[in-house]
Amino acid sequence: MSDLIDNVPLTEEEFLLNMGPQHPSTHGVLRLVLKMRGEFIEDVIPHIGYLHRSIEKIAENRTYAQFMPYTDRIDYCASMPCNLAWALTVEKLAGIEAPPRAQYLRVIMTELNRIASHLIYLGVMSLDLGAFTPFLYAFREREMILDLFEMTCGQRLTYNYMRIGGVSRDIPPDFASKCREFTRIFRKRVDDYEAILTNNPIFLTRTKNIGILPIKVGLDYGASGPTIRGSGHNWDIRKAEPYSSYDKFDFKVPLGKNGDVWDRYIVRVQEMRESCNIVDQALDGLPEGDIKAKVPGVFKPPAGEVVMRIEAPRGEMGYYVVSDGTTKPYRVKIRTASFGNLQVLRYLSRGYKIADLVAIFGSLDVVLPEVDR
Amino acid sequence: MNKDQIENKLATRFGSAVEILKTKFPEPCMYIVIDKYIEVCKFLRDDPELAFEFLFSLAGVHYPDRFEVVIHLSSSKHVHQLVAKVKLPLENPKIPTLSGVWEAANWYEREAAELFGIVFNGHPDPRPLLLYDDWNYGYPMRKGWTGPDFIPMPDKSKGADE
DSSP, X not given: OHHHHHHSOOOTTEEEEEEOSSOGGGSSSOEEEEEEETTEEEEEEEEOOXXXXXXXXXXXXXXXXXXXXXXXXXXXXXXXXHHHHHHHHHHHHHTOOOOHHHHHHHHHHHHHHHHHHHHHHHHHHHHHTTOOHHHHHHHHHHHHHHHHHHHHHSOXXXXXXXXXXXXXXXXXXXXXXXXXXXXXXXXXXXXXXXXXXXXXXXXXXXXXXSSOOOHHHHHHHTOOTHHHHTTTOOOOHHHHSOOTTGGGSOOOOOOOSSOSHHHHHHHHHHHHHHHHHHHHHHHHTOOOSOSBOOOOSSXXXXXXXXXXXXXXXXXXXXXXEEEOSSSSEEEEEEEOHHHHHHHHHHHHXXXXXXXXXXXXXXXXXXXXXHHHO | OOHHHHHHHHHHHHGGGEEEEOOSSSSOEEEEOGGGHHHHHHHHHHXXXXXXXXXEEEEEEEOXXXXXEEXXXXXXXXXXXXXXXXXXXXXXXXXXXXXXXXXXXXXXHHHHHHHHOOEEETOSOOOOOSSOTTOOSOOTTSTTOOOTTOOXXXXXXXXXXX
16 A cells, blocks of 8 residues: 555645555445545556455366356345356356256346346435435345245355256246236336436436547456447347257347446436346246256366356356366456456546546446456 | 457458468468567457457467467457467577556466466566465466376276276
């Protein structure tokens, strides 16, 4: 810390301000050192690593199946996509294909988790901007999704639901009706959120034309997901490189126009609606059959290396796995969306005030355990 | 462009500086000679037919006889991906920084430098990234790393796992 303060050259009018690691708006433990000139931010130096658990090293000491629960802990707001990415990576390496029913179940769970994750974004972001009601609303609806997950796999946060070659268990008999009830109710609830926020003058003042991200800059910094789609970049892995039968569903990719905080908000709200549509379609077309492909008990994928990516709620997430043909991976690199998205913060917040920094940071929807791994 | 077209294009443009690897996956995979690393990467980014504008990830790997820096690129314009690797010696692994080509490489390289001890020459901000400030126990992602209070996993490879 001391070397940092010493190494930042300051003029007489500038000063350093420490924000975090326990600041409520940093959504976890992130420390930002702000170089200020009066009220305005000249530079932001993020300090990450407070939640570093070296999951990549742990992976080298676990078998492929044993690593699945650890993937839950990469992003605890969206565990299902982390599970799914790991399962798909290992399946790609070993040439396994999950049965159709398992693929549909994966889509249902992943999309429900996308809604749950965006609800956290919506609630926390509006809370940061001083609107308390959406926070309570969002967590009320998230509770319904967590109940659905609890019915299916017994867990509410770290699901450990996917398996290499399929999923761990089938949905219970009354899942489909409860899930349809949720999507029916939820569509109206999204209207409620929009009524509170979308055209609210206070919200508009705080978010319109704040933190504008040009597409070229965003790609250069490695931003992905709703962060880059808010700028109008039409790129979604579910459409571009469909995995897990996403090509069988009809859904739109919402895009923003200006790339400001409000655009990133509206993209996520529309994504929640699209996810509802996907869940409904998947329930309608849910095939009968096995939920897990036959995978040997002692699982040894062939030696080689593989990279696989999916569209997680926050953007592109994926694994790079080097296998040496034994039961354990030789090297696992985890690429998470927040890692790229957080890098853009420095670019986005220059010239704004601290209150705007809170809005910009909220709009990136960064989850810190995903950054630190 | 499909896999063969990308491979042919790079092989004709750079000759022996790229060594194409045969894989069963749709992404082309290749080794780049370290001297041409930045030149090839700039070409991958700027060539209109390739247009790899997105650095998906950059990873260090520690093999028994070498280090490798592996980069994964993707292009949203042409919907294709590419895996490029550079071999580095075990002693004094040094490589030029990519952060001038893709800004995203900045943090990935800081991470690899800190966890593997790979030196990225010319990096604009070579501070440690993830480990705590007083970390003084070497490079934890290297194979065979041990530190204080380190308890190795019991070797079950001849027991229950097999």
